[in-house]
Amino acid sequence: MTGLETISADIMERVEQMARFTEVKGQLTRRSFTPVHQQVNGLVAQWMTAAGMRVRTDAVGNVIGRYEGRGTGARAIMLGSHQDTVVDAGRYDGALGIVSAIDCVHSLQARGIRFDDAIEVVSFTDEEGVRYQSAFLGSRGIEGTFDSRLLSRKDREGISLAEAMGTFGLDTTRLGDAARSPGDVRCFLELHIEQGPYLEIKKMPVCAVRAISGGTRMTITIEGMAGHAGTVPMDTRQDALVAASECILMIERTARSGPSVVATVGQIAAEPGTTNVIPGRTVFSIDVRSPSDVTRHETVNEIQSGMLGIARRRNVRIGFDTSHDVDGVICAEWSVDE
Numbered sequence: 001m002t003g004l005e006t007i008s009a010d011i012m013e014r015v016e017q018m019a020r021f022t023e024v025k026g027q028l029t030r031r032s033f034t035p036v037h038q039q040v041n042g043l044v045a046q047w048m049t050a051a052g053m054r055v056r057t058d059a060v061g062n063v064i065g066r067y068e069g070r071g072t073g074a075r076a077i078m079l080g081s082h083q084d085t086v087v088d089a090g091r092y093d094g095a096l097g098i099v100s101a102i103d104c105v106h107s108l109q110a111r112g113i114r115f116d117d118a119i120e121v122v123s124f125t126d127e128e129g130v131r132y133q134s135a136f137l138g139s140r141g142i143e144g145t146f147d148s149r150l151l152s153r154k155d156r157e158g159i160s161l162a163e164a165m166g167t168f169g170l171d172t173t174r175l176g177d178a179a180r181s182p183g184d185v186r187c188f189l190e191l192h193i194e195q196g197p198y199l200e201i202k203k204m205p206v207c208a209v210r211a212i213s214g215g216t217r218m219t220i221t222i223e224g225m226a227g228h229a230g231t232v233p234m235d236t237r238q239d240a241l242v243a244a245s246e247c248i249l250m251i252e253r254t255a256r257s258g259p260s261v262v263a264t265v266g267q268i269a270a271e272p273g274t275t276n277v278i279p280g281r282t283v284f285s286i287d288v289r290s291p292s293d294v295t296r297h298e299t300v301n302e303i304q305s306g307m308l309g310i311a312r313r314r315n316v317r318i319g320f321d322t323s324h325d326v327d328g329v330i331c332a333e334w335s336v337d338e
């Protein structure tokens with residue numbers, strides 16, 4: 001087996017090991033600040049140590065391994081990805097970026113190579129935001145933009161983010177300690193799988209990302225009037241689920257008509273959820289993304305306006321709750337030049 005084949009085998013085996021830590025048997029689901037998150041952190045820390053890095057967990061739960069440059073206190077080239085997953089995730093999302101970065105450092109250490117810059121590998125505590133609908137908690141901590149208002153947000157089990165972080169061993173009064181000075185970091189590089197079909201269609205093995213889309217996430221609540229399915233005439237109904245259905249189709253049409261924008265409804269729940277009762281309340285999610293913040297905001301405004309019109313016409317009430325709104329980023333040209 002060649003050196004390159006050995007490296008590939010090691011990376012694949014470690015991806016498999018990370019995938020074993022899941023909350024749900026038979027699928028990969030790993031939310032932030034859960035016992036399986038704690039276990040994965042321990043495993044990643046072991047790998048970082050074996051690769052010659054000094055390892056620590058910062059104030060928001062990111063695991064960071066540092067491989068010093070030729071002089072102590074040097075700026076860091078930051079590598080890595082996130083350990084958390086969506087529900088029923090693919091095993092390479094996030095994990096590949098962590099284990100490949102560790103393997104890069106291990107290779108440098110084995111050959112006695114150090115750069116002027118240090119290298120830091122980060123296993124981010126949260127990117128997907130599945131548990132608290134609050135993506136990028138780990139990177140926000142490093143950036144110094146962690147929103148402490150999120151600490152009161154609760155998951156489906158009624159556990160607040162503050163409680164979950166406390167159980168995890170973090171001090172929520174010291175979250176600001178995770179912030180890094182801009183002068184500490186030279187750049188951030190991440191190896192990631194493509195989550196769409198573009199490279200396969202173009203028959204390309206790899207490419208450089210030139211922009212990261214900004215995103216807006218909203219929870220929409222529609223309040224109508226529940227009623228018996230057999231006795232309420234069709235022309236008098238205030239069906240919250242039908243209104244939501246029309247909204248969802250409008251969301252798709254709006255995104256299809258816009259340049260470089262996508263919109264997704266990934267969750268929906270109707271109440272009371274009984275076969276013979278007209279739904280009186282429906283809650284669904286919207287995720288809108290675009291590399292252009294102008295386009296994204298225009299699309300969100302158009303979607304909200306369209307939903308208000310549907311609500312008026314169908315005689316239902318509608319409410320919007322924005323849980324996530326992050327601007328897009330154009331990557332530094334020098335880091336993506338071919």
